[in-house]
Amino acid sequence: xxxxxxxxxxxxxxxxxxxxxxxxxxxxxxxxxxxxxxxxxxxxxxxxxxxxxxxxxxxxxxxxxxxxxxxxxxxxxxxxxxxxxxxxxxxxxxxxxxxxxxxxxxxxxxxxxxxxxxxxxxxxxxxxxxxxxxxxxxxxxxxxxxxxxxxxxxxxxxxxxxxxxxxxxxxxxxxxxxxxxxxxxxxxxxxxxxxxxxxxxxxxxxxxxxxxxxxxxxxxxxxxxxxxxxxxxxxxxxxxxxxxxxxxxxxxxxxxxxxxxxxxxxxxxxxxx
Amino acid sequence: xxxxxxxxxxxxxxxxxxxxxxxxxxxxxxxxxxxxxxxxxxxxxxxxxxxxxxxxxxxxxxxxxxxxxxxxxxxxxxxxxxxxxxxxxxxxxxxxxxxxxxxxxxxxxxxxxxxxxxxxxxxxxxxxxxxxxxxxxxxxxxxxxxxxxxxxxxxxxxxxxxxxxxxxxxxxxxxxxxxxxxxxxxxxxxxxxxxxxxxxxxxxxxxxxxxxxxxxxxxxxxxxxxxxxxxxxxxxxxxxxxxxxxxxxxxxxxxxxxxxxxxxxxxxxxxxxxxxxxxxxxxxxxxxxxxxxxxxxxxxxxxxxxxxxxxxxxxxxxxxxxxxxxxxxxxxxxxxxxxxxxxxxxxxx
Ligand SMILES: Nc1ncnc2c1ncn2[C@@H]1O[C@H](COP(=O)(O)OP(=O)(O)OP(=O)(O)O)[C@@H](O)[C@H]1O
Ligand SMILES: Nc1ncnc2c1ncn2[C@@H]1O[C@H](COP(=O)(O)OP(=O)(O)OP(=O)(O)O)[C@@H](O)[C@H]1O
Ligand code: SF4
Ligand SMILES: [Mg+2]
Ligand SMILES: [Mg+2]
Numbered sequence: 084x085x086x087x088x089x090x091x092x093x094x095x096x097x098x099x100x101x102x103x104x105x106x107x108x109x110x111x112x113x114x115x116x117x118x119x120x121x122x123x124x125x126x127x128x129x130x131x132x133x134x135x136x137x138x139x140x141x142x143x144x145x146x147x148x149x150x151x152x153x154x155x156x157x158x159x160x161x162x163x164x165x166x167x168x169x170x171x172x173x174x175x176x177x178x179x180x181x182x183x184x185x186x187x188x189x190x191x192x193x194x195x196x197x198x199x200x201x202x203x204x205x206x207x208x209x210x211x212x213x214x215x216x217x218x219x220x221x222x223x224x225x226x227x228x229x230x231x232x233x234x235x236x237x238x239x240x241x242x243x244x245x246x247x248x249x250x251x252x253x254x255x256x257x258x259x260x261x262x263x264x265x266x267x268x269x270x271x272x273x274x275x276x277x278x279x280x281x282x283x284x285x286x287x288x289x290x291x292x293x294x295x296x297x298x299x300x301x302x303x304x305x306x307x308x309x310x311x312x313x314x315x316x317x318x319x320x321x322x323x324x325x326x327x328x329x330x331x332x333x334x335x336x337x338x339x340x341x342x343x344x345x346x347x348x349x350x351x352x353x354x355x356x
Numbered sequence: 357x358x359x360x361x362x363x364x365x366x367x368x369x370x371x372x373x374x375x376x377x378x379x380x381x382x383x384x385x386x387x388x389x390x391x392x393x394x395x396x397x398x399x400x401x402x403x404x405x406x407x408x409x410x411x412x413x414x415x416x417x418x419x420x421x422x423x424x425x426x427x428x429x430x431x432x433x434x435x436x437x438x439x440x441x442x443x444x445x446x447x448x449x450x451x452x453x454x455x456x457x458x459x460x461x462x463x464x465x466x467x468x469x470x471x472x473x474x475x476x477x478x479x480x481x482x483x484x485x486x487x488x489x490x491x492x493x494x495x496x497x498x499x500x501x502x503x504x505x506x507x508x509x510x511x512x513x514x515x516x517x518x519x520x521x522x523x524x525x526x527x528x529x530x531x532x533x534x535x536x537x538x539x540x541x542x543x544x545x546x547x548x549x550x551x552x553x554x555x556x557x558x559x560x561x562x563x564x565x566x567x568x569x570x571x572x573x574x575x576x577x578x579x580x581x582x583x584x585x586x587x588x589x590x591x592x593x594x595x596x597x598x599x600x601x602x603x604x605x606x607x608x609x610x611x612x613x614x615x616x617x618x619x620x621x622x623x624x625x626x627x628x629x630x631x632x633x634x635x636x637x638x639x640x641x642x643x644x645x646x647x648x649x650x651x652x653x654x655x656x657x658x659x660x661x662x663x664x665x666x667x668x669x670x671x672x673x674x675x676x677x678x679x680x681x682x683x684x685x686x687x688x689x690x691x692x693x694x695x696x697x698x699x700x701x702x703x704x705x
Pocket of ligand 1: 100101109110111129130131132133134135136137138530531532533534535536563
């Protein structure tokens with residue numbers, strides 16, 4: 084794939100948080116390069132605190148870069164260019180790790196969705212209130228929620244999984260080209276996980292939406308992502324086709340991750356020893 | 357005593373042995389025929405119905421079930437953490453070391469929450485106060501002089517596997533990654549050596565190596581002071597590794613319960629069987645995962661009969677009309693199921 088075909092191109096990116104009281108800052112991401120083709124679902128795995136969320140934040144344009152460059156459809160992501168960023172923020176959407184923190188506690192689930200749609204009311208189909216309402220219903224159905232009942236609930240009246248579905252519906256609301264999904268299904272039980280994973284897969288296949296899929300569940304990553312990057316201590320240590328990577332891990336950390344995956348058969352075997 | 361075990365390479369933290377004869381002892385927690393309702397505009401909606409289970413010292417009991425089935429509401433009710441109204445307990449009892457928490461005074465409840473039951477909430481971000489440093493929030497829970505509390509706090513953070521405990525004590529919650537926050541919350545929950553630890557999805561924000569460390573830590577604490585653990589999770593792999601017994605919840609009711617090994621290898625309820633079939637495995641690649649078709653009925657709009665009937669291939673007219681009662685499963689010690697047509701061993705759906 085030539086560089087021109089890339090939807091997202093992250094080159095040698097460094098993200099640093101400033102230190103307080105004259106102490107050293109934290110280099111959360113250190114010279115990372117990765118790329119995503121249109122419609123491609125790419126996995127990013129790594130230990131807790133290795134910089135995955137920070138890298139996601141940089142891709143979203145929410146964090147300044149201490150080094151390197153990110154481009155989207157060949158154009159550089161420039162946080163100073165307000166007009167360009169407005170369009171970018173429509174095309175690139177985030178699904179958060181923490182669904183509660185991302186929702187306004189004073190808005191019902193349905194109102195939260197309509198608010199997002201209202202922000203983008205210049206988009207076709209969203210100009211009128213009935214249009215937005217219809218889209219809201221469509222989105223609720225897409226994430227498997229009964230709009231009549233669940234749409235009227237406040238975030239604290241929803242279960243963890245129900246809140247995460249609202250988060251996903253909101254990210255899908257305005258037809259993004261790229262989703263940055265930070266642990267999108269780790270709060271969901273297995274049977275709902277399956278529905279959401281299949282949904283995300285359908286979206287990428289049918290609508291051609293690409294996804295940077297951040298997760299620590301390797302089984303989920305293998306199922307979702309054709310390619311995977313493994314990150315340790317702010318740097319990418321291994322990348323490749325998921326099937327190859329999980330069958331023949333090259334880096335010791337990848338191997339450790341694979342060995343530690345909890346599994347029903349293995350768990351039961353371990354205890355009867 | 358800082359956990360030397362945490363420095364060992366990640367290993368499977370299988371459920372530890374239980375002391376013999378524990379069944380006869382007074383359980384730490386005993387929930388009997390508990391129903392939990394919410395007052396809404398349309399009247400009372402019962403989101404948890406007729407739930408009974410118990411947990412003994414040293415024991416880990418898992419609670420699994422689909423999103424929205426009532427796991428967190430059950431967990432929060434144990435120390436009465438949801439204000440009433442909106443919540444109410446129309447029937448049943450919750451006994452902590454023999455005392456009914458539903459009859460406790462405010463003062464007794466404060467003691468219960470302080471040192472009786474420790475919580476790891478599902479959402480770590482909401483459990484931490486954003487304006488105070490981690491150290492302040494953790495040290496507040498400990499006893500002794502300032503210096504001593506700080507040392508204890510650092511030791512706790514080391515035990516939950518945080519790489520630089522001292523730096524963490526000085527950090528504000530937002531300066532930590534999701535998984536680091538989760539581990540701080542776990543440290544806070546066990547700081548006072550609670551008799552019961554309620555861990556609501558304690559490891560969802562953690563990668564598998566840290567997850568193994570946390571399970572090992574919990575097991576070690578159980579050995580040290582007999583802590584009972586209610587482990588709420590949707591990860592059946594975790595149940596297999598860490599739980600002695602498991603209860604499966606569906607639409608607010610317990611539909612199956614028993615020894616973890618029995619339930620996971622010989623599920624009797626069609627829903628449990630479905631859950632086991634949908635777990636994505638590391639060997640799974642590409643293709644499409646098959647879920648359980650349909651969705652959980654919404655509380656307040658429950659069908660008259662078995663709540664699982666609309667999704668169950670074995671449902672008949674009887675199932676659709678009558679709520680099944682709890683029956684013992686032949687052959688399994690304390691294996692119970694709420695189903696008219698339970699699966700027999702290795703029977704297909
Ligand atoms: N706002 C901040 N200020 C200072 N340091 C921060 C801030 N946010 C994150 N960090 C630090 O940057 C590092 C990387 O954090 P990040 O959240 O990117 O990790 P992660 O890979 O997403 O981890 P997890 O799997 O636990 O979510 C951590 O050491 C964290 O403490
Ligand atoms: N304050 C409330 N008012 C009304 N209904 C509520 C309230 N809190 C929770 N519920 C409802 O009670 C049911 C059980 O919710 P609960 O949070 O216990 O689910 P859960 O099993 O923990 O799910 P998850 O796995 O998604 O966390 C849900 O249908 C939820 O919408
Ligand atoms: S009672 Fe009937 S509908 Fe319910 S789970 Fe059993 S077989 Fe299925
Ligand atoms: Mg993160
Ligand atoms: Mg919950």
